[in-house]
Amino acid sequence: MTLVKICGLRSERDVELAVEAGADMVGMVLSPGFRRSVSLEEAASMADASGDAVSVGVFVDSPPEAVIRAVFELGLDAVQLHGSEDDEYVSRIRSDARVTVVKSFVVKGPQDVEAARR
Template sequence: MPVKVKICGVCTVEDARAAVAAGADFVGLNFHPRSPRSVTPEAAGDIAQAVPGGTLVGVFVDAPRTRVEEIAARVGLSALQFHGDEDAEYCRGWGWRTIKAIRARPGTDLAALAARYPTDYLLLDSFVAGQPGGTGVALDPAAAAGLPVARLFVAGGLHPDTVAQVVRALRPFGVDVASGVEARPGRKDHAKIEEFIRRAKAA
């Protein structure tokens, strides 16, 4: 089965439509206020009206549970991605599919860390101190050793020229890209989206 593709950090209706038209399985909306790709619930609602149901993933970083639930219900999210320092207890008991991001911090036993989380999926991202994600820094695929690839998204500096190699090496459930298909932060390059998805799914 072809790898699933999540185009993350989408900020406009046009970019969301382009991602879905190109074959994206998921569209990621970032609700972290300090991200250059942050969207308001109002903007997210407009995007939700423009794409098929079941595709929207909300990205949150150490957000209060009540805020996450309010936004998820208001926008109509199909999954929640926790991209901060949320613990295992925080990740339990949601009424949505869940994804927990883990970052490949040097010296961390990622397999042991991943085993703590009861989420539906995990997302492996590169580590940059002080930045929860979307850094463009490439991930060493070796960091995925011992992780459950059947429920793993791989992120971290992916772009059209590198995604096929990562998919062939790891065979993850999905790949996730933000900066690698951008014209500038918060605005996607539609040609890059198309090429990224084509190469990922052909690998």
């Protein structure tokens, strides 16, 4: 099965267009300081517009409390982590926010592959 995720969306209209085009998942960068970052206020209408698509909050080294708050405030279906979050952090998000968590990894060598398997 192939799933399509469109990420870095910045407006409700972007989300609507992605869903109309057949996106299975729509992603919003919720960590501040990035070119495609959006505020929680902006993300609220975007999450509402996601319809049947999976709404994904993308975070980079955000405090776990901020991630959990965003999940509940926005009704996110999943969280994508792109920072140096460790196993304990990921476990906390999974248990406290009760959402799917996708963790990205930089692979520079065999030790990184082993870390990703955990």
